[in-house]
Amino acid sequence: MPKPGPFLEACRASRDLWPAWIAELSAETGLSIEYDASGTLLVAHEADEEAHLDKVAHAAAAVGEAAEEIHHDRFREWVPDASPGIRRVLRLLGDHRVDNVQACAVLAAAALAAGVTLNYDVDVERIELLDGGGAEGPGVRIHVRGGAPREADHLVLATGAWSGRIPGLPLLPVRPVRGQALLLQGVEWPWRGCLRSRHGYAVRRGATGLLIGATVEEAGLLAQPTVAGIASLLAFTRHTLPGLDATRLDTLWAGLRPATPDGLPLIGRLPGQPVWIATGHFRNGILLAPWTAREIARQMTGQEPSGEAAGLSPSRFINLPMESEAGSGYTVHS
Ligand SMILES: Cc1cc2nc3c(=O)[nH]c(=O)nc-3n(C[C@H](O)[C@H](O)[C@H](O)COP(=O)(O)OP(=O)(O)OC[C@H]3O[C@@H](n4cnc5c(N)ncnc54)[C@H](O)[C@@H]3O)c2cc1C
Known part of the structure; x- marks a missing residue:
């Protein structure tokens, strides 16, 4: 169990979000997700x-x-x-239990039903941060292997164990x-x-x-x-x-x-960029999925980070405004 503090509160909040989230996803899709609260x-x-x-x-x-x-x-x-x-x-x-494989499948079905486009088997090779992005046009250009680049206003980086290896973004210590x-x-x-x-x-x-x-x-x-x-x-x-x-x-x-070096996730915005980081969950990524989604949505819609997210900002590993060799504009310490 994590020690008392904001991270433990995030874990408990997320655990408590799961039952209602499952009920909502099941109502939207007609699909069930195995969940058990025996302990x-x-x-x-x-x-x-x-x-x-x-x-x-x-x-x-x-x-x-x-x-x-x-x-x-x-x-x-x-x-x-x-x-x-x-x-x-x-x-x-x-301690509760959810079938994470079922949860992913049902989430994908719910996302499709809500009009989301899901692209599987797309390998992102590089992210380009665009000048003046976010306010007047796309904020990022996403270069993919074997395909045309795609542009987006905002980017949420949720690439798990590979999050420290995406060229064009700070080399996060994941x-x-x-x-x-x-x-x-x-x-x-x-x-x-x-x-x-x-x-x-x-x-x-x-x-x-x-x-x-x-x-x-x-x-x-x-x-x-x-x-x-x-x-x-x-x-x-x-x-x-x-x-x-x-x-x-x-x-x-x-x-x-x-x-991550301190065992805590990286949740929050890259300072000054239209990029939000949601990674570094280590052994708790399934537990923390609903809380992470809620927290990232909260921050992307302009609200302050919640108290539970205290100490989780990726800025704790990023020194600004030094120029790095890689030209991303950031250096990272671990
Ligand atoms: C054996 C085991 C048991 C676990 N048990 C638990 C548990 O009981 N409870 C719990 O909460 N957590 C558990 N975890 C941890 C949990 O699985 C992780 O924390 C979680 O999967 C992290 O989610 P993520 O979405 O950040 O990363 P991932 O699930 O790894 O997803 C990242 C995705 O990004 C994709 N990606 C990466 N780079 C690129 C790229 N360049 N272009 C395109 N796509 C890319 C990857 O292909 C992958 O699909 C366990 C993990 C393991 C290995």
Whole structure:
């Protein structure tokens, strides 16, 4: 859990936005998105894990997040495949779950229905910031691989782990941090939420799916599952959920999280430019999606950043008005 402060408040605000957002998207499209508010079961095997559990319970209480100890019998009923070596279980009721793949598909459908044009497979090679842009004409020219440039009044940069590599924009200090996960199928537990220890997590997906995650690795842009990464996830699974040994291994997956030097997202306008940055969400990009959308819309329509966005402006890494070698007009520090 993030420490108390504006970023934690942004996370909580975003969590609380999800149910209404899902209802709205479902009403607009007729499509459903799997969402569950059962919470997370934080489990402890060893004494040091118990100490961690106590710390989490304390931190949750300090910020008014609900947490309750779960009796062993109840836990066994919910998660019949769990290790008998699990000594204590803490349920964190504020951790909710959404199927992010479904959410993306439904969002795309809602955007299309609202008249948005979506272009897939377009590779942006360079952004050109146009003089006097925004007020009297287009603010940016977007150069794409193998196609004619496109112009726009405003640009929202949401290119995830690649956000530090877009020529023509400040070289934002965003780096890729790989995460590997795997999907099991055929899990029939009554428990519909998440289960987690210090070594990994297992989260329900669909009727019988269980997503096991995740590694946290500095591996550049290599978004591929590896033997060592998947072995560590299987070790967590076998230690925590030994009853799943015969369960079907369905999918292996790897993705890149956009990380920043201070671990916080970059949300806000590039000073003096018709460009808004929405990136650097690291491990919280799904959680923070509705809040980010609301915050960027708020700032683009001329309102002041919200209190929750305090400390998230990209300016914290950008020195103005020095000219950089790249000619973008900015230098960036990390
Ligand atoms: C294993 C794993 C588990 C995770 N679990 C959670 C979780 O439980 N909860 C949570 O909140 N978050 C989680 N995350 C983090 C979350 O996935 C990220 O924070 C989120 O995806 C970031 O969203 P984004 O839109 O900024 O970037 P992305 O989702 O990476 O999207 C960026 C897009 O920009 C495109 N792009 C980049 N460069 C260009 C270019 N030059 N031209 C055109 N397009 C471009 C990319 O192709 C990509 O489609 C997890 C991540 C991983 C890897």
